[in-house]
Amino acid sequence: MLKYIARRLLGMVPVLFGLSIVLFAFIHLLPGDPAAAILGQHATPDRVARLRAYLGLDLPLYEQYLRYLAGFLQGDFGESAITGRKFVDEFFVRFPATIELTAAALLFAVGIGIPLGRFAARHVQRWPDGMVTVVSLLGISIPIFVLGLTLQYIFAVRLGVLPASGRIDPRSHLDIQTNFIIIDSLLAGRLDVLLDGLSHLVLPAIALGSIPLAIITRITRAAVIDVQNEDYVRTARAKGLTERRIDDRHIMRNAWLPVVTVIGLQAGGLLAGAVLTETVFAWNGVGRWVVDSIHNRDYLIIQSAILFFALVFLTVNLLVDIGYAFLNPRIRYA
Amino acid sequence: MIRLRMGALLSAAAILFAACGQTTTSGAPSVAPGSVAPESVAPESQAPAVKEGGTLVAAMPGDISRSDSALIDDSNSSWVMNNVMEGLVGLKPGTTGEVIPVLAESWTISDDALSYTFKLRQNVKFHDGTDFNADAVKVNYDRWLNIPQAYIDAEYTYYMDTVLGHGDKSNLESVTVNSPTEIVLKLRAPNSAFLLTQTLVPFAIASPKALEDGKANDPDFTKNTYAQGGPTAMTGTGPFKFKEWIVGDHITVDKNPDYWDTTNAAHLDSVVFRIILDSTATLNALQTEGEVDIAQTISPIDAASAAGDPNLQAIDRGSSCNLFQLSMNQTHKPFDNLKIREAVAYAVNKQALVDAFYGGEAGAVVADNWMPVGTISYKPLDLPKYDPDKAKALIAESGVTDLSFEFWYPDTSRPYAPDIKGEFEALLSDLEAVGFKPTPKTAPFRPDYLANSSGGKYPAWVLGWTCDWQGPDNFLNTAFFGYRDRSDKTFGPNEEFGYKNDAMWDAMDKALKTTDPAEADQLWQQAQDLIRADMPTVPLVSSKPPAAAKAYVKGFVPAGNLTELMQTVWLDK
Numbered sequence: 001m002l003k004y005i006a007r008r009l010l011g012m013v014p015v016l017f018g019l020s021i022v023l024f025a026f027i028h029l030l031p032g033d034p035a036a037a038i039l040g041q042h043a044t045p046d047r048v049a050r051l052r053a054y055l056g057l058d059l060p061l062y063e064q065y066l067r068y069l070a071g072f073l074q075g076d077f078g079e080s081a082i083t084g085r086k087f088v089d090e091f092f093v094r095f096p097a098t099i100e101l102t103a104a105a106l107l108f109a110v111g112i113g114i115p116l117g118r119f120a121a122r123h124v125q126r127w128p129d130g131m132v133t134v135v136s137l138l139g140i141s142i143p144i145f146v147l148g149l150t151l152q153y154i155f156a157v158r159l160g161v162l163p164a165s166g167r168i169d170p171r172s173h174l175d176i177q178t179n180f181i182i183i184d185s186l187l188a189g190r191l192d193v194l195l196d197g198l199s200h201l202v203l204p205a206i207a208l209g210s211i212p213l214a215i216i217t218r219i220t221r222a223a224v225i226d227v228q229n230e231d232y233v234r235t236a237r238a239k240g241l242t243e244r245r246i247d248d249r250h251i252m253r254n255a256w257l258p259v260v261t262v263i264g265l266q267a268g269g270l271l272a273g274a275v276l277t278e279t280v281f282a283w284n285g286v287g288r289w290v291v292d293s294i295h296n297r298d299y300l301i302i303q304s305a306i307l308f309f310a311l312v313f314l315t316v317n318l319l320v321d322i323g324y325a326f327l328n329p330r331i332r333y334a
Numbered sequence: 335m336i337r338l339r340m341g342a343l344l345s346a347a348a349i350l351f352a353a354c355g356q357t358t359t360s361g362a363p364s365v366a367p368g369s370v371a372p373e374s375v376a377p378e379s380q381a382p383a384v385k386e387g388g389t390l391v392a393a394m395p396g397d398i399s400r401s402d403s404a405l406i407d408d409s410n411s412s413w414v415m416n417n418v419m420e421g422l423v424g425l426k427p428g429t430t431g432e433v434i435p436v437l438a439e440s441w442t443i444s445d446d447a448l449s450y451t452f453k454l455r456q457n458v459k460f461h462d463g464t465d466f467n468a469d470a471v472k473v474n475y476d477r478w479l480n481i482p483q484a485y486i487d488a489e490y491t492y493y494m495d496t497v498l499g500h501g502d503k504s505n506l507e508s509v510t511v512n513s514p515t516e517i518v519l520k521l522r523a524p525n526s527a528f529l530l531t532q533t534l535v536p537f538a539i540a541s542p543k544a545l546e547d548g549k550a551n552d553p554d555f556t557k558n559t560y561a562q563g564g565p566t567a568m569t570g571t572g573p574f575k576f577k578e579w580i581v582g583d584h585i586t587v588d589k590n591p592d593y594w595d596t597t598n599a600a601h602l603d604s605v606v607f608r609i610i611l612d613s614t615a616t617l618n619a620l621q622t623e624g625e626v627d628i629a630q631t632i633s634p635i636d637a638a639s640a641a642g643d644p645n646l647q648a649i650d651r652g653s654s655c656n657l658f659q660l661s662m663n664q665t666h667k668p669f670d671n672l673k674i675r676e677a678v679a680y681a682v683n684k685q686a687l688v689d690a691f692y693g694g695e696a697g698a699v700v701a702d703n704w705m706p707v708g709t710i711s712y713k714p715l716d717l718p719k720y721d722p723d724k725a726k727a728l729i730a731e732s733g734v735t736d737l738s739f740e741f742w743y744p745d746t747s748r749p750y751a752p753d754i755k756g757e758f759e760a761l762l763s764d765l766e767a768v769g770f771k772p773t774p775k776t777a778p779f780r781p782d783y784l785a786n787s788s789g790g791k792y793p794a795w796v797l798g799w800t801c802d803w804q805g806p807d808n809f810l811n812t813a814f815f816g817y818r819d820r821s822d823k824t825f826g827p828n829e830e831f832g833y834k835n836d837a838m839w840d841a842m843d844k845a846l847k848t849t850d851p852a853e854a855d856q857l858w859q860q861a862q863d864l865i866r867a868d869m870p871t872v873p874l875v876s877s878k879p880p881a882a883a884k885a886y887v888k889g890f891v892p893a894g895n896l897t898e899l900m901q902t903v904w905l906d907k
Contacts, residue, residue, distance in 0.1 A: 032778070036785040039489060043788060045821045047489060054487035083399060084488060084555040085562055085581070093581045149614055156622040164622040165615055170584055170606035171389045179580075282610040282619070284583040295778065 034297035078300030096179035098285035104205035109212035117220025139214030148207035148280035165282040223255035264320030268313035402561035407492035419538030419570030447524035460541035461575040473542040493536040544569030573901040601904035628883035634697030637880035649881040653894035656750040658798035665832035666793035673732035679718035680725035701873035705809035711858035741772035742795035744779035790829035833870040
């Protein structure tokens with residue numbers, strides 16, 4: 001197993017290297033001049049030229065790439081052309097917010113999606129199954145933006161039971177250390193802020209988790225239906241095992257594999273940021289920031305952010321693959 | 335560009351004299367050469383029932399760009415820092431053109447209008463406890479004149495560039511300390527707008543110790559913690575002091591308990607400027623108990639909702655500093671024909687735009703000039719009103735038969751056009767109704783739309799301008815029709831509009847350079863008349879961006895420049 005992990009980790013290097021070249025090419029294929037984007041209504045020909053020279057945009061493309069690569073290998077992931085701040089400073093202020101939101105959204109999606117999928121599979125082709133299908137379709141059909149604003153309006157504005165936006169009440173004056181609200185509130189011994197932070201997570205987690213919920217529900221349903229018709233399940237029933245034991249020990253153990261794959265894919269995608277949810281709920285994550293960087297042609301930020309997302313995605317998939325070995329002892333990694 | 339910049343520097347006597355001549359506000363100090371500025375005009379005193387304390391949460395539509403007041407040029411940064419930093423002079427609250435003494439008690443201007451001698455306030459301390467004095471002022475001005483070239487190249491210094499200049503290109507020849515409470519700023523050439531420009535936030539005075547400790551002059555910007563929210567960031571003398579900046583999330587400022595102007599100390603304990611990008615999310619947060627107390631800008635439609643909500647109040651700013659227009663480029667047919675341009679002006683229904691997209695007169699006014707009401711030297715020009723029949727007649731008279739052209743709009747709404755796509759579609763419909771054949775086109779606002787429109791690639795498009803300061807030079811010259819350095823390295827008409835009128839430019843050029851206020855005013859009027867006759871573009875509306883707040887928020891004094899002071903605000907709960 002360790003050799004397998006080492007091989008996979010080493011394998012990430014050429015993947016990321018190749019991706020950096022492809023990314024660089026695509027970013028520079030984007031139409032528009034970043035200097036003009038930054039200057040906006042203050043753009044004049046000489047200001048644009050001066051800024052392009054400052055940003056190194058007047059250098060040949062290969063030289064720009066090599067400068068970026070040299071910096072990257074030395075741990076310098078570039079600065080924002082807009083703010084002048086280092087990528088790591090900007091990114092790691094926002095990434096904890098994305099991690100918290102992703103975790104909450106996945107908890108919602110998995111915590112409800114798997115039981116719902118199992119429930120539907122046990123009542124396949126009957127009305128409970130139909131109801132679950134409707135819920136799944138709604139989850140996947142309602143645009144996140146619409147869902148988010150609607151949840152905000154109902155639960156925050158009208159009912160006043162949940163906050164409308166942000167990560168905590170700014171009046172709490174929490175001392176921010178790690179940018180993880182849960183950790184910072186525990187470090188400060190502020191249970192009130194911890195509860196406030198958790199309440200702020202509810203609505204954005206539901207909005208963001210609605211699509212993963214629908215997908216996980218459907219995949220779980222399909223996986224369970226596949227497995228529950230297998231011979232060994234019939235044998236287990238014939239042996240007199242309880243349905244609960246059959247469900248847990250025989251059906252779900254084998255149905256987990258495709259479900260875990262989907263959860264891994266969803267986690268990787270969510271960690272890349274959720275621009276719509278972040279916009280509606282004023283959630284200071286990486287999604288909106290990266291999209292703005294694309295609009296502003298902030299080349300170095302786009303490059304470094306997407307490479308980082310790729311690294312996260314590869315890591316999550318590695319963890320999923322390792323997880324297979326625990327779920328299914330027949331799987332062995334050489 | 336240097337000519338353009340120097341023109342802007344020398345600009346408008348109009349700005350200064352409009353400050354004197356404005357009828358919209360009272361108590362404008364006289365600042366003509368040789369005069370002495372009056373006593374400080376403090377913000378209006380509060381009613382007796384003012385409640386002290388509390389934290390106010392303000393929603394802002396974007397983040398600040400940097401935490402160094404010298405390196406910002408956006409309205410979000412200006413708003414936050416206007417509450418923390420102070421300059422020698424400021425604007426009377428609620429106005430955009432009335433200069434009042436702040437860190438300077440008074441000043442005199444020499445007869446040749448070159449030397450400004452400021453008498454500084456005593457017993458004022460920066461937030462870090464160090465003394466405010468003439469040496470501190472000199473440190474700041476010297477810093478601005480010698481700002482690291484890397485910051486200039488990175489375009490962090492827009493106002494330094496356009497107002498002050500750098501080194502020997504600066505219009506500021508010297509900064510001389512006479513005593514701890516007296517300093518002299520000497521210009522190379524008269525600039526009657528000088529004092530007004532010094533009210534801008536980038537010219538606020540920062541603690542020299544904080545600048546040094548925060549490496550504010552380090553050519554490597556990544557080491558400059560002063561500008562990146564470090565511990566010494568935004569160290570000024572204002573009624574609030576900087577506490578923290580969580581990038582992309584919020585900025586917190588706390589009350590300054592040692593504020594020098596004890597009669598105008600802040601009532602609030604702190605203000606949290608929260609960043610909320612989406613306008614609907616902003617309204618939802620405002621309507622939710624315990625979230626946001628005031629929203630700096632909301633859409634005009636949401637302002638109507640706020641006005642009807644007993645728990646909220648809509649705030650009418652009363653004035654604006656922007657213009658939204660339908661632009662045409664005369665190097666593209668059919669817009670090389672004056673009658674066609676006039677036909678466009680008669681074809682569009684401006685009042686319908688105001689009613690449908692701005693919530694009526696509370697949100698915007700129909701434009702009757704290329705600059706908004708209240709700008710120095712403004713005059714009503716009796717621009718064409720909606721008359722489709724007249725438009726058709728003009729088209730027939732023009733002799734032009736090919737009425738097809740590309741008509742562009744950006745993918746993002748603007749402060750002066752809250753639903754730019756909707757407004758574009760209304761204009762498109764108006765043009766089609768009189769016989770024009772526009773082909774709608776769109777492009778991303780940054781960078782394509784801005785680059786293409788300013789490069790003269792579009793025949794017709796919609797765009798506007800939000801002023802840097804409220805002077806005719808900023809609209810008519812800087813934004814629109816001033817001659818400038820072009821991409822082909824010649825000096826001439828702005829490529830964006832292809833509008834050539836040497837008499838118009840001559841009038842503007844003279845107005846920018848004269849120090850005789852009456853002459854400047856007359857020249858600006860002349861330029862406006864010439865532009866009116868040529869109708870190079872069609873001014874549509876000037877929006878008045880509304881704000882909204884919870885009903886218990888009191889003491890907020892709105893201003894058209896959106897950089898309101900929060901020291902007068904209190905919470906009646």
